[in-house]
Amino acid sequence: MNTKKEDPVFSYLKEHAEAVPERSRSAEFQLFAKLKELREQFFKKTLLWVPVTMTSLVLILFLSVSLIQNHKQNEVATPVSSDMRLEAFLEESFASITEVAEAQQELAFELYRNEL
């Protein structure tokens, strides 16, 4: 059953409907100009984002490598430096103790000699 042909409402609407205006050249020109503009925008965005993204990636990579290297150096250097500092302190302290002991010993010996 074809309702479009038989139904009076549909027949009326179809019979009296205004025809669709033909395509206009100027509208088509505008459409394709708009698409050209969109392409240009796409190109500019790409041109902008490619170097920005690449630079960011390189920068992040460089910072990460530096950070890792620095961390490794610290891990190795800290105990050595700490040991050395402790060793130096002990040596210095021992030297002082030795000097004091020697001085005391010398003084005692001197007193003993004088008493004699």
Next chain:
Amino acid sequence: MATTILRTLREGLPDRDQVFEHLYSQHADRVRGILFRIAHPNDLEDLQQETFVRVWKGLNLFRRHSNVKTWIYRIAVNTALDHLRLKARRPKEVEATSSVESVDLKTPEDALVHKRRVQEVLLSLEDDLRAVLVLHLFENFKMNEIAKILSIPTGTVKSRLHRAREEARKYLESQGVKL
């Protein structure tokens, strides 16, 4: 190598443009018909541009297994409906042109009056009813095609078409048109 990449970027995607031009030449007339009758005729050129810009932008995202025809007409219907919702001016249009009173028009201006009345009938319908009516009556889509375009079941298409016809009948009868 770099020159080739730059040229490709500058020219966009050549394949996409070729595909677009083909789609435009194939479907522009029907898209215009849909936009002309679902939205207001005065906005036809703007809506046509909007529809095809959406098509162009969506070409890369278009799912290959979908029917390209269905996809384009769905965009057209949605563009028209979006436009109507945005403007929300349908009541004003109906009000502005609903003063036609003549029943048996036999003057040279009859055609114009009838055209205006058809436009009034279409604008008086709810958006979803008008979309179904336009696709079926003026663009000759089958029920299953309309169902795909509007993403609704075929049964819903039939019921909406029935309601659209009844509402159009009531409107025409209220205007004194003998059917």
